[in-house]
Amino acid sequence: MAENTQAALDAQADVVIVGAGFGGLECAMGLGRAGVDTLVIDRRNHNLFQPLLYQVATAALSPADIAEPIRKTLGRYQSVRVMLAEVTDIQDSAVVLSDGRRVGFGKLVIATGSDYTYFGHDDWREHAPGLKSLREARKIRQRLLMAFEAAETTRDPAKRKALLTTAIVGGGPTGVEMAGAVAELGRFMIRRDFRALEVRDMRVLLIEAGPRILAGFPANLSDYAAGRLRRAGVEIMLDAPVEAIAPGELVVSDAPIAVGCIIWAAGIKPSPAAGWLGLEQAAKGRIPVDDGLAVIGRPDIYAMGDTASMPTPLPGLAQVAKQQGRWLGARLVAEISGQPPAETFRFRNRGNTAMIGRNAAVFDFGTWQLTGPLAWFLWAFVHVALLVNFEKKLLVAVQWTARYVTRQRGARLIEEDNPTVPRID
Ligand SMILES: Cc1cc2nc3c(=O)[nH]c(=O)nc-3n(C[C@H](O)[C@H](O)[C@H](O)COP(=O)(O)OP(=O)(O)OC[C@H]3O[C@@H](n4cnc5c(N)ncnc54)[C@H](O)[C@@H]3O)c2cc1C
Known part of the structure; x- marks a missing residue:
């Protein structure tokens, strides 16, 4: 156990990991396999597979398909403890929890990820939830399905069209995946299950402030994605920054649009952890780390994933966080057991991908690319392979098949606790 001279510690461990997302969990498993005394702190009790949140929001998968209790994953490692708590600060060699408790560390790993930014309009979040948690994915599913229910019973054609309009803000991979999935879900539900609705009344708007969707991909893949989405009935609005969002309405280029459901998929900001170290101004709010993931000036603290910035910045991707977590786990084991640790993390790019819809996806491997059914199959294969355990892999693979x-969406549930009807004035 690490020496910790500070008074009034409520717990301590040789290694404390804050955040059991993609990076933190990999790191904890590496330390657990080597028997290192480790405490993992997360404000959620589950590890969340964020890349498939849009499938929960569009009723293709259930929340439990993409979330796994952290205790279940780490329970097999005797040297690893798990604590459900929110970290709010770091003081000397202790993290401070939201209830004031303090947890001492010998080494600290910060893996707290990122969140959506509403570019100074935090009040928009209530009307335009993003896809960062199960709660938000369920809220979107609820609103989408309620809009269709309300449209079925209204006699006012203008109101019906408004209720059947879904706006997705942000044309990155999440926005593209969401737009394709909403178009498929809506068409399927109207044709099969609703008697008063017509497919021609449905609109799916993908609203992007920049000149093209999938800006992080080569232009030809953006064009391919845009073509496939348009064929699926998605209207793509480019160079169209959103100016205002209110219940049932958003304003784009001075024009108000009445909508049944708004989904936010624009702009990511790192977690506030840089502020705990007094570094919030550096690296766009990310924590600056060296090539070995150590925080500059604090060799006992490491950061990785979406909340860290290496000398050569890496994209905010699950594969980056996972590779860093695995590497850092091995580095810490070497350090603690007195062996010379590896000093430089190297990212191996396994390809950047986005799903567009049935039989359509894009893959960018840098030197070569893939589109169409083969890319779609590879996307599905990779995502199943990345799921946290065999049970989840099997469940998701069976459901996708x-x-x-059948084209059915089994998780079309409107939960009873808050079935609010969308407001269209
Ligand atoms: C909708 C969506 C789709 C995505 N699709 C893809 C994709 O297809 N491919 C891809 O490679 N990447 C994708 N990403 C990005 C990917 O999910 C992130 O890059 C990855 O999750 C980063 O991993 P991380 O370990 O840094 O953080 P996360 O995985 O976000 O984990 C952070 C953890 O820290 C915890 N935490 C945060 N703050 C605190 C605190 N103060 N106290 C305690 N615990 C805290 C959180 O509860 C969470 O468990 C997607 C992201 C989103 C939101």
Whole structure:
């Protein structure tokens, strides 16, 4: 156990990891395998597979398909403890929890990820939830399904069209995936399950402030994605920054648009952890780390994933966080057991991808690319492979196969606690 001379510690460990997302969990498993005394702190009790949140929001998967209790994953490692708590600060060699408790560390790993930014309009979040948590994905699913229910019973054609309009703000991979999935879900539900609705009344708007969607991909892949989305009935609005959002309405280029559901998929900001170290001004709010993921000036603290910035910045991707977590786990084991640790983390790019819809996806491997059904199959294969355990892999693979054959969406549930009807004035 690390020496910790500070008074009034409520717990302590040789290694404390804050955040059990993609990076933190990999790191904890590496330390657990080597028997290192480790405490993992997360404000959620589950690890969340964020890349498939849009499938929960569009009723293709259930929340439990993409979330796994952290205790279940780490329970097999005797030297690893788990604490459900929110970290709010770091003081000397202790993290401070939201209830004032303090946890001492020998080494600290910060893996607290990122959140959506509403570019100074935090009040928009209530009307335009993003896809960062199960709660938000369920809220979107609820609003989408309620808009269709309300449209079925209204006699006012203008109101019906407004309720059947879904706006997705942000044309990155999440916005593209969401737009394709909403178009498929809406068409399927109207054709099969709703008697008073017509497919021609449905609108899916993908609103992007920049000149093209999938700006992080080569231009030809953006064009391919835009073509496929338009064929699926998605209207793409480019150079169209959103100016205002209110219940049932958003304003784009001075024009108000009445909508049944708004989904936010624009702009990511790092977690506030840089502020705990007094570094919030550096690296756009990310914590600056060296090539070995150590925080500059604090060799006992490491950061990784979406909340860290290496000398050569890496994109905010699950594969980056996972690789860093695995590497840092091995480095810390070497350090603690007195062996010379590896000093430089090297990212191996496994390809950047986005799903567009049935039989359509894009893959960018840098030197070569893939589109169409093969990319779609590879996307599905990779995402199943990345799920946290065999049970989840099997469950999701079976459900996707059934959905591919039947086109059914099994998780079309409107929960009873808050079935609010969308407001269209
Ligand atoms: C909708 C969506 C789709 C995505 N799709 C893809 C994709 O297809 N491919 C891809 O590579 N990447 C994708 N990403 C990005 C990917 O999910 C992130 O890059 C990855 O999750 C970063 O991992 P991380 O370990 O840094 O943080 P996360 O995985 O976000 O984990 C952070 C953890 O820290 C915890 N935490 C945060 N703050 C505190 C605190 N103060 N106290 C305690 N615990 C805290 C959180 O509860 C969470 O468990 C997507 C992201 C989103 C939101």
